[in-house]
Amino acid sequence: MDQITAAMKQYVVSSNEALEFKLVRRSEDLEDDQTTFKPAMSHQVFGDTESIFGYKNLKIKLYYSAGSLETYLGTSYSEKYDESLCADLKPDNFLPKLVDVLAPNVHENIDMFVKSLSHDETFKPAGDLVYSCSVDDNGQTRHFEVYKADMSSTKFKEYHQRLQTFVLWYIDAGNFIDSNDPQWNYLNMFERYTAEDNTICYATVGFATIYHYWAYPELIRPRIAQLLVLPPFQKKGLGSHMLRSIYAEYKNNPNVKDITGKNTFFY
Numbered sequence: 001m002d003q004i005t006a007a008m009k010q011y012v013v014s015s016n017e018a019l020e021f022k023l024v025r026r027s028e029d030l031e032d033d034q035t036t037f038k039p040a041m042s043h044q045v046f047g048d049t050e051s052i053f054g055y056k057n058l059k060i061k062l063y064y065s066a067g068s069l070e071t072y073l074g075t076s077y078s079e080k081y082d083e084s085l086c087a088d089l090k091p092d093n094f095l096p097k098l099v100d101v102l103a104p105n106v107h108e109n110i111d112m113f114v115k116s117l118s119h120d121e122t123f124k125p126a127g128d129l130v131y132s133c134s135v136d137d138n139g140q141t142r143h144f145e146v147y148k149a150d151m152s153s154t155k156f157k158e159y160h161q162r163l164q165t166f167v168l169w170y171i172d173a174g175n176f177i178d179s180n181d182p183q184w185n186y187l188n189m190f191e192r193y194t195a196e197d198n199t200i201c202y203a204t205v206g207f208a209t210i211y212h213y214w215a216y217p218e219l220i221r222p223r224i225a226q227l228l229v230l231p232p233f234q235k236k237g238l239g240s241h242m243l244r245s246i247y248a249e250y251k252n253n254p255n256v257k258d259i260t261g262k263n264t265f266f267y
């Protein structure tokens with residue numbers, strides 16, 4: 001390996017390692033490493049090699065407010081590739097790839113993002129409450145609720161645009177669904193918790209999308225297309241509660257022939 005090749009390899013970073021996510025409930029979470037989680041994959045955005053060229057110690061910070069999912073995108077690195085080493089090589093322009101898959105109105109200023117956290121104080125899930133449960137998490141009782149919403153709500157449509165971005169990082173071969181297709185149905189799980197000022201707040205936990213297929217003669221066959229519980233809430237049995245909420249939604253509907261599912265679950 002020649003010196004130039006060795007030098008260039010120092011500027012190749014794993015996009016899985018560079019990315020860091022947070023679901024932020026309060027500003028202190030920004031400095032708390034325990035609130036950070038990583039993607040399961042990144043090839044659907046950065047290509048099969050899941051790598052980015054041209055930077056040392058690259059960090060891509062993709063932070064969401066815990067409830068409404070207001071989004072912040074920031075980057076940092078210690079050194080950028082000097083094109084004088086090899087004029088044919090340029091640092092990857094990775095930001096447009098991210099911007100293309102994120103919902104509009106992403107914060108680029110961290111102070112503005114922190115200011116937006118106050119919106120979660122009044123955030124309420126869109127739609128109707130269809131299921132609730134409590135889970136014992138290491139001696140702490142935590143409360144979760146599932147809401148059914150649809151795209152007739154502008155509030156929900158904007159929320160879903162932000163939520164669906166997680167599909168790309170956790171569901172292999174996952175795609176954004178056609179939100180204009182009325183056969184899609186949406187169930188969204190939230191944690192209901194009490195903030196430090198005794199305000200009841202809601203934090204996004206996960207979601208399921210279900211497509212209504214036709215079944216002979218005039219029936220429907222709901223198919224679970226996507227089911228995702230976000231990493232901070234995994235290994236608490238919440239995936240099974242999501243499945244129960246889907247079953248509860250359809251079990252008493254005489255027009256349902258059966259319920260099927262794809263292998264696109266991550267919980």
